[in-house]
Every structure is written in structure tokens, then in C-alpha cells.
Amino acid sequence: MKPNTQHCPICSMTVDPSQRYPRYVCCECKIKASSQDGRALRFYNENMWTGFGAKYVDNGEQYLSHDCYIDGKSQKYMFNMSTKYPCIIRLPPF
Numbered sequence: 001m002k003p004n005t006q007h008c009p010i011c012s013m014t015v016d017p018s019q020r021y022p023r024y025v026c027c028e029c030k031i032k033a034s035s036q037d038g039r040a041l042r043f044y045n046e047n048m049w050t051g052f053g054a055k056y057v058d059n060g061e062q063y064l065s066h067d068c069y070i071d072g073k074s075q076k077y078m079f080n081m082s083t084k085y086p087c088i089i090r091l092p093p094f
Contacts, residue, residue, distance in 0.1 A: 010070050025070065033068040041068055
């Protein structure tokens with residue numbers, strides 16, 4: 001059963017429902033992704049088989065972690081490029 005509504009876990013904006021990724025972050029929050037020290041990040045697909053990577057926006061240097069922060073929240077996120085709209089997925093606390 002497909003959910004009727006779904007919301008960004010950061011800002012609560014309504015997003016397209018996804019059964020596979022019920023906690024994905026909206027586009028507006030996705031562009032706020034940063035490293036722990038506040039440097040902006042951009043994510044990309046490395047290729048079809050190995051997942052994703054990230055680079056610092058300011059200098060294009062490779063970001064070696066898969067963690068990112070949005071609005072200073074120190075929670076773990078995962079970037080997903082395999083959907084129609086690439087997205088960041090907020091992982092539940094462990």
C-alpha cells in the first residue's frame with residue numbers, strides 16, 4: 001500500500017511519497033548538506049555499481065565520508081542516486 005503523504009524529516013515539507021525511501025530529504029534541504037565543519041557538499045553517482053561520492057563545493061576536493069549535516073543537525077544521512085530524484089535519506093538514530 002502506497003502512503004498518501006510523506007514529509008521531509010528536516011523541514012516537514014510535503015514530498016512525493018516513496019515506499020522505498022520513506023525518510024528522504026526534500027530538494028530544498030538537500031542543497032543545505034554540509035560536512036561537520038559546515039562546508040557545503042555536492043553528491044554524485046560514482047558509477048552504476050559503487051554508489052555515491054561527495055565533493056566540497058568550495059574547492060571540488062573529495063569528501064571522504066558518507067555522513068552529512070543539514071541545518072547543523074548532527075545526524076547521519078545517506079545519499080541515494082538510484083531514484084528518479086536523487087535524494088538524501090535521513091537514517092534513524094541507532
